[in-house]
Amino acid sequence: MRRFGPRVFQVARRFFHQSTAVEDAAQEIFLKAFSALDGFSGSGSLEGWLTRIATNTCLNLVRGAGRRPELATADLTQTETDWLDQSAAAHSGREHTVEDRLAASDLAGRLLESLSAEDRLVVMMIDGEEASIKEVAASTGWSESKVKVRAFRARKKMREAVEKLLSAGRSITERAGKGREKK
Amino acid sequence: MSEQHIIERLESGPLAQFNESELAQVAAHVSGCESCRQAYLVAQTAEELLRTRAADLVQPPPFFQTRVLAAWRERQAANEVWSFGRLWRTAGAVFSSMAATVAVLAALTFALPATSNTTNSPALAQSSAYSAEDVIFSPDESDSTVSDEQVVTTIMDADDELR
Numbered sequence: 001m002r003r004f005g006p007r008v009f010q011v012a013r014r015f016f017h018q019s020t021a022v023e024d025a026a027q028e029i030f031l032k033a034f035s036a037l038d039g040f041s042g043s044g045s046l047e048g049w050l051t052r053i054a055t056n057t058c059l060n061l062v063r064g065a066g067r068r069p070e071l072a073t074a075d076l077t078q079t080e081t082d083w084l085d086q087s088a089a090a091h092s093g094r095e096h097t098v099e100d101r102l103a104a105s106d107l108a109g110r111l112l113e114s115l116s117a118e119d120r121l122v123v124m125m126i127d128g129e130e131a132s133i134k135e136v137a138a139s140t141g142w143s144e145s146k147v148k149v150r151a152f153r154a155r156k157k158m159r160e161a162v163e164k165l166l167s168a169g170r171s172i173t174e175r176a177g178k179g180r181e182k183k
Numbered sequence: 184m185s186e187q188h189i190i191e192r193l194e195s196g197p198l199a200q201f202n203e204s205e206l207a208q209v210a211a212h213v214s215g216c217e218s219c220r221q222a223y224l225v226a227q228t229a230e231e232l233l234r235t236r237a238a239d240l241v242q243p244p245p246f247f248q249t250r251v252l253a254a255w256r257e258r259q260a261a262n263e264v265w266s267f268g269r270l271w272r273t274a275g276a277v278f279s280s281m282a283a284t285v286a287v288l289a290a291l292t293f294a295l296p297a298t299s300n301t302t303n304s305p306a307l308a309q310s311s312a313y314s315a316e317d318v319i320f321s322p323d324e325s326d327s328t329v330s331d332e333q334v335v336t337t338i339m340d341a342d343d344e345l346r
Contacts (some may be wrong), residue, residue, distance in 0.1 A: 008240075030255075031258060074191050087228045102239075151196075154196065159226060163221075
């Protein structure tokens with residue numbers, strides 16, 4: 001458990017935002033793995049086998065829990081709003097503080113929660129962890145063409161959610177600017 | 184690419200997979216196209232968010248192992264109770280059928296003689312004349328026909344033979 005704990009937590013974090021939910025999922029993954037240990041043939045790696053169990057367990061847990069409604073600008077914390085503003089202003093060459101990274105990680109987790117379980121997995125692995133189509137297919141048991149289609153749709157949904165937040169942030173900034181001009 | 188919009192190309196894959204020449208073409212296009220510039224900004228932001236989350240590694244909390252092992256023991260105990268319950272349910276069918284058989288046999292044993300005793304019909308009385316009690320306790324008819332004289336005669340004959 002000590003050896004594979006970080007790996008299991010990494011998989012669970014693709015699906016869950018709250019740390020308590022990640023811990024609960026990791027616990028469930030280990031319990032499933034203990035129950036199925038007799039079925040491990042030893043032909044592949046133990047880590048690969050555990051990753052597969054982790055992915056399937058998380059997919060089922062998210063499917064059972066359902067997805068959250070879309071994230072609105074009003075739901076964002078001040079640090080998350082600041083991060084988005086800075087992101088919209090200057091993308092390249094920006095220095096990342098620890099607070100910046102935490103805000104971005106938190107915001108990403110909340111945005112992912114509005115997607116389906118499969119979309120979370122695919123977009124996080126391919127766009128976030130830079131995994132290949134083959135790696136995702138091996139991790140999920142899906143065909144490569146299914147992974148490609150899923151990735152395309154998931155990426156589009158993720159970007160739509162980000163675009164909504166950015167455009168809402170822009171309109172708020174414009175309104176604030178006009179207000180200042182009138183005064 | 185500078186004449187064509189790049190939105191479709193941006194959606195086809197992660198920006199990390201774009202090579203340098205592709206990125207240069209994208210930069211050249213977005214400098215003169217507002218809609219593509221917005222799409223590029225959104226793609227960059229989305230990917231940066233996801234990459235930051237992926238890089239943000241989380242270690243299991245200190246007592247996670249203890250918690251999992253406790254949950255495992257709890258689940259095993261629950262499974263044992265459940266398997267005992269399943270065994271009991273399976274055996275219950277056998278036990279109940281055995282109990283029903285015993286009850287039927289007991290009813291046949293005790294209820295039927297009671298009904299025969301209560302009936303006073305002569306036919307039944309005759310049929311029960313050769314019951315064990317009758318044979319043991321009633322005087323045998325053949326025994327009653329041997330008279331005392333015959334017994335004395337038999338004893339005398341035996342004495343004569345001995346002499």
